[in-house]
Each structure stands twice: as structure tokens, then as C-alpha cells.
Amino acid sequence: xxxxxxxxxxxxxxxxxxxxxxxxxxxxxxxxxxxxxxxxxxxxxxxxxxxxxxxxxxxxxxxxxxxxxxxxxxxxxxxxxxxxxxxxxxxxxxxxxxxxxxxxxxxxxxxxxxxxxxxxxxxxxxxxxxxxxxxxxxxxxxxxxxxxxxxx
Numbered sequence: 188x189x190x191x192x193x194x195x196x197x198x199x200x201x202x203x204x205x206x207x208x209x210x211x212x213x214x215x216x217x218x219x220x221x222x223x224x225x226x227x228x229x230x231x232x233x234x235x236x237x238x239x240x241x242x243x244x245x246x247x248x249x250x251x252x253x254x255x256x257x258x259x260x261x262x263x264x265x266x267x268x269x270x271x272x273x274x275x276x277x278x279x280x281x282x283x284x285x286x287x288x289x290x291x292x293x294x295x296x297x298x299x300x301x302x303x304x305x306x307x308x309x310x311x312x313x314x315x316x317x318x319x320x321x322x323x324x325x326x327x328x329x330x331x332x333x334x335x336x337x338x339x
Contacts, residue, residue: 211233211234212234212235212236212259212262213229213233213234213236214235214236214238215235215237215238216237216238216239216240217237217238217239218239218240218241219239220237220238220239220242221239222239222242223239223242223243223246223251223254224236224237224238224239224243224254224255224257224258225237225238225258226258226259226261226262226267226290228267228268234267236255236258236259236262238255238258249301249302249305249306250305250306250309252298252302253294253298253302253303253305253306253309254294256293256294256297256298256302257290257291257293257294258290259293259294259297260289260290260291260292260293260297261286261290263293264286264289264290264293266286266289266290270282270283270286283321283322283323284322284323284324287322287329288324288329288332291306291329291332291333291336292332292335292336293336294306295332295333295334295336296337303333303336303337303339304337306330306333307330307333307337307339310326310327310329310330310333311327311330312326313326314326314327314329315327
């Protein structure tokens, strides 16, 4: 028990001293990545965004710009680091789906209207009622969040 407490304190200090507020986000292309982009933490605690350059090229500049802002949102909202402490097997799906919605809202508020509009169409038309994974909301849910946050 004491080791767990000490580990949490160590991780909290590591997070504090390597917070994304004081670190530049590094963007790394990974052609084998099965998704367009993923926000993560690098080996030294630095904020990283991995992206698939082929998928970025395929979806075009507007959708790519939205996803880039979305991943930056995960870092700005501290989702990656918060999940270390808040995530547990009982709320992980709900937590991750909410993080995705929050990152979508962050992106919608920080991209030009044309980019937000393209993202709304992208999610409504390509995903609709489906979820691309267990931790993502449906395409319709994501489109509604973007619409609300972009002020449509």
C-alpha cells in the first residue's frame, strides 16, 4: 500500500514538472499508425502527437487541421495525464468518450469556421451512428458537439 502511495506521489511530481503548459508538443509521423493521430506522452514525460501522414493526406487539409487541433486539445485539457489517476476499469469508457467530446469542443473553438463545418460533415457522413472504437462517441454525437461548440 505504501509503495502505491509513493508511486502516485512520484507520478504527480513528474507530471507537475513536465506539464504540457511548460513543454512544447512534439509531432511525430508514424506511417503504421492505425488512426489519423494520437495524443500521448513521450519517454521523458514530454507531450507528443503521433500522426499517420498517409491518413492525413487522404482526409485533406481541413479535416487534418481539425484532428490536429483535437489532439492539441487532449494535451491542453490534460487528458493524458489525468487518465493516469482518474481512469479505472469501471469508468474508463465513459471517461474516454467524454475526453473525446471535450477535445472535439476544444478544436471546434480553435479552428476557423470552415474547418469546424468540414468536421461536422466528416463525422456525420463517415461515421454517423457508429463508433470507430469503444472509447469514441458516435459520429452523430461528435458532430453535435462540434456544432454546439463552434456556435452553429
